[in-house]
Amino acid sequence: MPSECDAPSASEAGLASLEGFTFKEVLNSDITRKSIFVLLEKDGKNAILICDKQPFAENPLEAEKWIKGSKMNLLVKNDIYGNYEQEIPAKLNGVKSTLIYPATEKHVLKYRAQDRYLIAETGVDYETITLPHILESNLSVQWVYNCLDHKSEQDRLIFEDPDEHNGFQLYPDLKWNGETMENLYCQALVRRRGIKSVRDLTADDIPLLENVLEKSKKAIRERYGVNPAQIKAYFHYQPSFYHLHMHLVKVGYDAPGGSMYSIPVEVAIGNLRIAGDYYKRATLPFMGKALDPLCQKFKAAGKIDF
């Protein structure tokens, strides 16, 4: 996806409407976040329209405008409660959209909804299915090593503990704008290599987890002024890359990836105290899409039926 810095050129003029496009189908939608992905067609070529309803404007001047400019159509009234269908002027109720045209088959596949399944991975499943899959896939985490070796993204670094055993680097997550505290989202990369996920953690790693948790919260308080008691720290399972990293977000913020299984760091520490080999034996759920290679392997092993 292009960044918003790219200026439009005259030869690539945008559209004023979508009247020339034919509706084909809804590829996917998110009824919670109010977004939709629609497949359109024009001149025999596919187009994908991605629409996101925007949050309500909260700034008093703007809020007053859309409130006073609204038309209120009564649905039902009872005592002090009135339910309405509210029509906000289109200009004040904008939708952010992206149109991909012409779109390739790959684009269509990327945006089309896929059924998702819950896989409850036991310790044995991890050893026999997931670990071989990770090793075979040979997924590179070179970009992580580039960060740890100070070769890239150093202008974004918030804090570093250089200790080779228990140290880490703290960055703002790429999805965060770095400014609005309501959706603060940081990520800590541990310095030690070879810890692929929580599955590799043992009681010996409690000092590592405590160190990253405590110092990250402190660094966030110092840089952004957010109370450590309002920071939620967790690991994802399966992680999106296999080098141990901790997510830190402001409580109340539904960070993307909410459908992934989250393990609060305090819970992980508690688990390792209860049993040093907890993560070798625990059942950890994760979500798989039907076409994911790992999901396919669980299916082939008869662990999931779809």
Added chain:
Amino acid sequence: MPSECDAPSASEAGLASLEGFTFKEVLNSDITRKSIFVLLEKDGKNAILICDKQPFAENPLEAEKWIKGSKMNLLVKNDIYGNYEQEIPAKLNGVKSTLIYPATEKHVLKYRAQDRYLIAETGVDYETITLPHILESNLSVQWVYNCLDHKSEQDRLIFEDPDEHNGFQLYPDLKWNGETMENLYCQALVRRRGIKSVRDLTADDIPLLENVLEKSKKAIRERYGVNPAQIKAYFHYQPSFYHLHMHLVKVGYDAPGGSMYSIPVEVAIGNLRIAGDYYKRATLPFMGKALDPLCQKFKAAGKIDF
């Protein structure tokens, strides 16, 4: 809140606009779900306006209408990607609203945002702070007993296993319309009394959890045709009432209560296998609002700083 069955009467006519109201402040908002709670005033009395942007209409006929009727204002274009501010006609981009007028101070308090904090409750914290609080508060679960005793809500019952030790009742959650499978949401109430939350579970309860999990998924498949591999089953901590109940939702659906800590049932079973007294010793996080009595008690005990 009144149900949608109540017909409006002439004497309680609704408004056509909000022009007579003065904007006071935004009480709260949810930027993920695109909803807002606004405090207004008219004739010296408070009003609360609650607005929810609605999901995009997906039905082909309706989708075609809002797509073709939109005005597209180009923001930036690069190669095949165009970013737009899209204006959908107000009638096709409705917002569901509720106006409470006149609103009491209690209403204002209910809708005003409160800072929330993450509390990592250890087993000892539970024994010394949380359990005494639960016992003191004397919260009634009589409505649960009414269900279990077949005195209420029996028309809503999906399935019952009458066994007094490992049995349960399965209901559609009140927040689910019972029709759209994308947001399927059911709740299982265990028959056995006295299990307040996961904290009371021991290895002896593994058969109970397995029974509720397996039979609930089977009943959901039979009634609603949803694949058991697409059902996510979990407990909340703290629960919203202290009689053990299991939430069952379709994967991919962000059920309300997402800010509460969720424990997948498969994880709970695995934990009890690793240590029979796991839930006596585990650290369990939960979210507290500043004014919650339990949150206040953790503060008084020096366990949280805000």
